[in-house]
Structure formats: C-alpha cells, structure tokens
Amino acid sequence: MSLLSTDAFVVEQPWSAMSLLLRSKYRVEAYDGYDAPLGFADETRRAFGVGFLRRMSLSRWTPFHLRVVAPNGEPLLVITKSAGFFRRPTKVAAPNGQPIGSIVPQRSRYALLDANGTQLCLLGDVAQFQTGQIKKRNGNRVRRDVIQIRPGTTGSIRLLAVAAAVAFDIVRGIGTNHLSSDAGSFLPIE
Known part of the structure; x- marks a missing residue:
C-alpha cells in the first residue's frame, strides 16, 4: 500500500505551543489506518526571510515548495505555491517536474484543474476530510x-x-500560521 494508491489515510503534524508559535517550516506525516507510515511532506527550500515572515503570522503570503516522499525515500510529488496577497493556486507536479495540475481555492471549496487549466472536478467530489483531531503520537500532541x-x-x-x-x-x-486558523488548537486530546 502506498500513499498514492490508498483510499483512507491520516495526516499528522506537530501541535504543541512551540509549533503553533514558532514553527516556520511545513512538515506533515501520513499513516494508514494501522499507523504504518505512508510518507511525509516537507519543505525542500525556502527563500531568505521566509522564516521571519512566518513567525510574524504572515505565513499565508509566503511561497512554499514541498516534496512528498515515501517511507523508503522515493519522491512521489512536488507541491508549490507562490507568494502573494491574493488566493494563489497550489501547483502539483511529478518528481521529474512534469505538471500534474493545480488546486484552486474558490468560495468555500477547491477546484482540481489539470495541467492545462481545465477544471476536472471539485475536491469535495472525490475526497472527504475530517480535520483538527488532537491526538498523541510518541508522547507529543499532533493534529490529525x-x-x-x-x-x-x-x-x-x-x-x-x-x-x-x-x-x-x-x-x-x-500555511504554518495556526493561531489564526479554525483547526481547533484547544480541542481535547483523545
């Protein structure tokens, strides 16, 4: 089973006071229903000054360049989002740089577009998300x-x-600015 072929999985990220206040680098880990690792996504590069801007609660306007990697180190996807004050699409490419498509925010929903910019469907048509569960993994709080x-x-x-x-x-x-999010940083740990 791999991250790109499974129908159900969980994505976790650190959820401590320090990560909420000071985390400037994006990193999440994915697991299957049996807690076996499926992969992770983290930033591969950052422009000068991005860490400072993210710590100043300006994360949403900074660029992101993520790589999605399988547990064995095999690259799976590249995800990028450019900087700007307007809603920008999130672009997705294969590890070799070949464009796959983009995810474009619309009013309270997200459109999935192919590499040519043609809308394929809405994200809600093909995926369901339950966000903001606060759990513990290895003794640390994580948002699941x-x-x-x-x-x-x-x-x-x-x-x-x-x-x-x-x-x-x-x-x-x-982005990394969870203090202004609706993700429920004070939800009880289950």
Missing part, C-alpha cells in the same frame, strides 16, 4: 486529519486529492 478518497478515483484527480490532503493548510491559505 483523516482523509477518505472515493474508491475508484484514479489518474491526476487522485494525485491532486493526495496533494491537497498532505498540503491542506497551504491549499486553504493558512
């Missing part, structure tokens, strides 16, 4: 998002849905 992709979803739509899941805070314009 549960993702269910509609069985039978294939091709670029599946890849875009997986990219949206592992980069959900970037897609929705929060």
